[in-house]
Amino acid sequence: MKATEHLNIANDLPLRIRSDHLKFLETCRLPVVVLYWIKSLNSCFCMFAQGYIWDTLNKENSEWRTQKSVTIHFPTDSKLTVDKLMAIAVDGYLRIVQNQMKSGLSEKEAYYWLDGIPKSDNRELKEMAYDALKLIQEEHFSEAIDALSHILRVCTISPTEKMSILMNTGVAYYLLGDYADALELFNAVIEVSESANAEDKQEGLLIVHCNIGLVYSFLGYPDKAIAELTPLISRLQNSEYKVVEGSVLNTIGLAYKNKGMLNESIKYLNSAATSFQNANYISGVATSLNNKGLVYLLRREYDEAEDIFIKAMNIYEKLGSTLGVANAVGNLGLVYRHKHDYDKALEYINKSLEIHKKLNSKQYEANELGSIGLVHLEKGDFALALDYFNQALKLHREIGDRNGVANSLNNLGYLQMKKWDPSGAIEYYYKALAIYQGSGSKLAQINTLNNLIDAYRCRDEFDKARLCYERITKLCTELGIM
Template sequence: MNYRLFITLFCLLICSVSFCQKQNIDSLYKIVAQQKKLPLAQKKDTSYINLLNRYVLSNYYISNDTIKHYAEESLKLSEAIDYKSGEIESLINLGFYESEIGNYKEAIKYAERALEKAMALNQLKNILIAYSNLATFYEYSGDIKKSVEASLKGISMGENEAKKTETELLYLGLIYENLGITYGMQQEFKKALDFLYKAQEINKHTNSELASAQTLSNIASFQLKTKEYRKGIENIEKSILTFKELGFGDWLAYALKVKGQLYVEINKYEEALDIFMQSLSLYEKIEDKREKTSLLNGIAKTYNGMQEYDLAKIYAEEGLKSAKELNSFEDIKECSETLYKVYKRKLDFEHALFYYEQFKSYNDSIFNNENTKSIAAHEAQMSFIAMENELRLDNQKQHNKQRLFMYLSTGGVIILLTVLFFTQRSRKVERKLNGLLANKNHELKKREQELQSLNETKNKFFSVIAHDLRAPIASLNSLIDLLKDNQISPKDFMQFAPKLSEQVKSVSFTLNNLLVWGQAQMKGAISNPVESKLGAFAKDSSSLLKGLAHKKDITINNKIPDEAKVFVDEDQVNMVFRNLINNAIKFTPTNGIIEVLATENDSFWQVEVRDSGVGISQEEIDSILSNKTQFNSTYGTDNEKGTGLGLNLCKEMIKKNKGKLWIESTVNKGTSFFFTLPKLS
């Protein structure tokens, strides 16, 4: 069973980044850079320190180096002017940095310093943050006992405060929730639910629908373990509605998975399968491999319950493969157990025994790793052995001293070896857990960066497309309205027909590029290479664009040899030629020349589309060839519009056909676009 843990540090982002939501990192950096130029005396100001701390916060899970540099500067300036609130925030940020690089001892020291200063100022919000961070750092370092103690102290401080702000309530609720999940991970489900119910009570006094829905999801996941299936279904249904309304796809996928697991336990396999498939479709989009692995096993268990053993085997094996790639002991154990049950029902006892033994092995490992009382149990065992030896010593007769000495020596050796054994095993477990946590933090950081980049690309893309498509469509609409209202005659309308035709063709060209690009972004553009004549692509594209070239008196010369043949997807390569020639026409002045040439190499043909146009600067070339998707609306020599989508599409299609693209250009003289296409092997 997987639970979604609220990393307590993350509540900083929930509650404190309203400023960062309005100003992105770049704009914040510009302000910081301007302020840094000021004299030192002017920088020793609380507003500048607060700015530094906001900038540090905006870089959480993005740039650890930035966090360290500016948090240290903020701490130094705060100490210089005795600004205690600035010191506390700086210490919290430095603690986060140390935890991100796996230095939990230093992270704990910073959190303790922040707590001491927050206690001195009686700042409840920062006190709760410090205790929350301490609990998280101790848990990361494997010290569950101290983690629980820190959470309980934070809860005590929060509960003793009669009047709390909504932000303070949200922090208090998150501490309760994380404490509950900590107990749940140690199989203490009743205690876990008690803390989760308390967190939900606190959520009712805040305006955070998301926090309430997340808590309900975790409650339902534990009710699955306590066999309170009906209550679990009721709670998960509520959270699903909220996640749908707020658009949190990752939490919706998780909630659907929990709902499916609940339906499996009450033997409603068909309903469970439908719910699981909805969850699977969401995980395919958000690419959460760890949660998807758990889901695959849930689907396998469902098919097993439906006596569809072959399908159950397929999904369980896929889940097991993914679990091993992730080195997830819990998922390996669960998938192995499912395969054991499948093979047992298929009467394949050899495979059933193999997977049962694998299940048992991982189950024992997980028990040893997750047992919160393992160290205490070891200490108790040592005390028992010592006590037994002491009693034996008291009961021995005086004449048996030598035999007693032998027993005591043996007992001492056993104690020493046992202590050494458990100490080594505890260190090994700690290293494994630290590695797993570091990998998870890296995945979260990488995913956030990818999502931010994709969101910026999407916004710019739709802005450019909307701007460039609006004008021709508006013109066409206006003329149709005039014609419909008899304000112009059909004869007058026909005078505008050539211009309208050009605009409609431009819109069609852009929409065709948009369709192909959209398919490529959704990984739906599949290449189907065949042997094709290279010159035919240039000929077809030149014919298609001859109207545009004729309008500017531009000559297009196709110099590709007739014998040139390549092994490519014809539709995709046609798109490349069409866009590059169209681009050359756009940026070539009247009476210009465009040449399409090809040079043969051992395993590929090198194509060159050369024009006598305005040229491209090296900075623009670097931008075009970068890995980032670029959407730049530019105008040609005759004020032709463009979105930049065509060049992005060319890069994508050439890459799909195992080729390379590069550009050579001289400003005011012309540009050559080079790309390679493979021959038939």
């Protein structure tokens, strides 16, 4: 806040301000109001700081960031009122979130689309949307879904606005790990777009196809994810949506990881990290690191994976991303399990599990339950391992996570092998293999076929083991890893 005794306000109210202060205000995630008190008028004038930077300063003085200080101008009609303050609080917040997609300040992997809401003249709609989006940013996903569903019930909205609400509801489901419901809502966005203005819907369709690709990847359909996302790359290269471009590259990298094409995965993840870094999207950099660490985990390069996960965790901690920290911590638990440091593995995985339970993130919760089961299995506690595997399987089935179901079946087969029951193991392995074949996850097929070879050898069925080996050879040739 700045104050002055007297000022000639015939045209506007000039104020000299340090550029480093403005650069700080530009990064704030809530609307910042700059107040100018004129004592002689007993009046206070106001300005939405981020909006002034984007709409005026960047256009009229593009070199302002290199200057020590700049002059900003308050319009003479900018006297502070309750209505003006409310407008800045609601419209300003929505503009900030929308700008995050373009400038790289968003913290999530799936992306909001708010074009319909800022264009609305419905004050009640904007306020309810503000509250719902705040719930998502605070990671209260179930409450956000309720709030967004309420908007659809009580508000008469345009097709563009409906696209926005459906999109953000899908994002909330996605962040809960409820991929089936997320996919249904994203497809609903495409249906509604047919009634929307062509110019208005272009951005929304770009975002929704990106989110659909994310869902396909996590549901265990890497080929579908790649097919959905690859055409977006050329459309995004020269666009302003650099964060979305990074997300597309990141998700393609994740899909190639799930297919077992690890070199291709690293290539796309590195490109994603570069896009995120250029956009100053630090959370995206952490996400790419996390996924890259998973690739090194598959390569059995555990020390490298550990270093990468620690870097990702530190970034998430600085950003205050609870979900990001939980994922990085859980991945570190996987590293310690592979290093046979079981106590440390349980410490990290349980920490991740508790966070995901609080966030109601079912898919992540199921993953951690399976990881805990594996640690107990390797410690020789078969009963406890069975309990955790069954809990994980039930959750994966509830949310429609095909890869998660297959992973749980594989774990149950591994348990039967530890109990010297190869026949029981074979039954579980074939169920898992069928799911992996349906999803196109070739590396998972190879791992499961290797498990079948061990089981057939225990039964002295070497011909069947050889057939599995031949299938592995064919898959490895297709992946280019022979």
